[in-house]
Amino acid sequence: MTSTMIKPGQVPLDDWRAIYRGARVALDPGVRPGIARSAEVVEAIIAKGEPVYGINTGFGKLASIQIGIEDLETLQRNIVLSHAAGIGEPMPIPVARLMMVLKLASLARGASGVRLATIDMLLALLERNVIPVVPAQGSVGASGDLAPLAHMTTVMIGVGEAFVDGVRMSAAKALEKAGLKPLTLGPKEGLALLNGTQFSTAYALAGLFEVETLFQTALVTGALSTDAARGSDAPFDRRIHDLRGHSGQKEVGTALRSLIAGSAIRQSHLTDDDRVQDPYCLRCQPQVMGACLDLLRQAANTLETEANGVSDNPLVFSEEGEVVSGGNFHAEPVAFAADMIAMALCEIGSLSERRITLLTDPVLSRLPAFLTPKPGLNSGFMIPQVTAAALVSENKQSAFPASVDSIPTSANQEDHVSMAAHGARRLMRMADNLAGVIGIELLAAAQGCDFHAPLASSGALEAVRARLRREVPTLSDDRYFHSDIQIATAMVKLGELVVASGHPLPGLGVGCR
Missing domain, CATH: 1.20.200.10 (Fumarase/aspartase (Central domain))
Structure with missing residues (x-):
């Protein structure tokens, strides 16, 4: 099986085609410092205690509610679990896998504030052929493909279901079989994984x-x-x-x-x-x-x-140390x-x-x-x-x-x-x-x-x-x-x-x- 090197922001269409057809993926190691700097910006914001959407606030219509530092991990876990509300038949495995690589490439641009550990978890799932079971109905294609991407993310934290070499099983069993431990999401990481167009783009x-x-x-x-x-x-x-x-x-x-x-x-x-x-x-x-x-x-x-x-939203601009909503x-x-x-x-x-x-x-x-x-x-x-x-x-x-x-969705906010x-x-x-x-x-x-x-x-x-x-x-x-x-x-x-x-x-x- 061929291997495709992902250089975020520079992946040609031919490579996306190869990935859809089953090519293995590797991530350009040169992007890792930029990812780390992005996560450091998030940590600095938390230390200041100022409210910044997606990091220490509620989401959507609840954005005005500030969340205490002691609840930030729970906040990210909750957004993933609450948003995993899709229904219908699962995505075909090749399309779900392509969605995962698209999300990986987006996060690896270093503008989402996720840690290297989260990037490595996605890489590990791909390497070990653990593909989330993602119900294909439930996205309206704005504020991201929230429900489908939430189902992708639940597997990373040991919840939901996954295919391992094509066999369907619980996410917990899938991670155990792959020799992986559930990920604890850090500040902003749940939102970063859920926000985005990767489900729609993969299809x-x-x-x-x-x-x-x-x-x-x-x-x-x-x-x-x-x-x-x-x-x-x-x-x-x-x-x-x-x-x-x-x-x-x-x-x-x-x-x-x-x-x-x-x-x-x-x-x-x-x-x-x-x-x-x-x-x-x-x-x-x-x-x-x-x-x-x-x-x-x-x-x-x-x-x-x-x-x-x-x-993703909001976006992290490491050089300026800013997080901007769009x-x-x-x-x-x-x-x-x-x-x-x-x-x-x-x-x-x-x-x-x-x-x-x-x-x-x-x-x-x-x-x-x-x-x-x-x-x-x-x-x-x-x-x-x-x-x-x-x-x-x-x-x-x-x-x-x-x-x-x-x-309209989310009480007319979206x-x-x-x-x-x-x-x-x-x-x-x-x-x-x-x-x-x-x-x-x-x-x-x-x-x-x-x-x-x-x-x-x-x-x-x-x-x-x-x-x-x-x-x-x-x-x-x-x-x-x-x-x-x-x-x-x-x-x-x-x-x-x-x-x-x-x-x-x-x-x-x-x-x-």
Whole structure:
């Protein structure tokens, strides 16, 4: 397993992707003095006895209540326990782990006032694969992802539940198994661990990384569908896209042109084809998919910045010896990014479903009805297209912008919230739906090309078909379709079609910090 060195404030997107995929983490030792200085500022404030929010006061609407020095440890423990009020299914382990690393990177910027012991506890949990059980519902994405991060923190103090190597158990047992003792939180540490956007950002990044693979795979299936429908590659001409100028559109046009280059199917209808223009789902792929690519890259830039930032409150400025309250916990940037990713998910799936429908329609595709050699006796791809339509519609219903919603909390002290957690959490489910749509398109496009035998597609697309046909044979007569869709969808999720094509395909392309 690879190891990724975390340099707080300088972690590129590629490293966050590797961490989500399971890479081990190490913390740059050069940040430790800055963390220690931040904790010293907190100690100095306590010694003075002046009220400073988050250190020796209550929280939220109770900020005006000063807490005595003898109760500061209890204050931090209480905020963690009281805020662990989430419900619902646990976060997926890879996403929860990513959240922990995001929190580690934020605290290690040295602006949160936590001790090195707290940093080391997070590192130890990650090293020993102790992942908190975090109920995924309960955050409104402002004043931080309080409930989810509280559940993360309870494990550090020996309360709640955790997964150890994937096995669920009590936090106390998990720490014992890992050879760790529960942490006693110091002043401000409970609040520092709870405040922040790491839950929302982890889900948004996970969704982004899944969508990147699906986007690239949809380019492959889109090219294969174009050949199956005997579509034209003229709309992929570089000159068209250079005149408009959008970078995503130009890159998608180049990719599609490259994927289909050398196709004997394409060569067979260059002349004497009475069709003048293809439907938009074929012809406008560079424009639609290119716009999705530009949007995903914009979201990626936002999330990369957020992942490297500090979203705690209040913030400790060691050089000045000051603690300043602000609102970095408000996850509006993450909410907007998640909404953009959701829009791209919808459009990628919508275009893919339209190509499936085109291929199953004998009038548009000039292929046998529903891609079966014996229509009537067999239904062929009739219902897989319906399934794709259902998945696309479900994604559309899920794509209403989360960022435009708000509901006041904490007795109206926190009177505008981002709902970033909702916006980010839906992305994984939407990505699963999209993978199903693209999997069905893969099956349909490969089946369509079968009818053109002995003519073959390009080398890249034939390699993709060969990969599919190793596990899913041509559909001659109706059979149990569910298994075929499951196999194709698994290939899509794993990016196997992208690898099989042998072509470099445009992706997020950021990470240049």
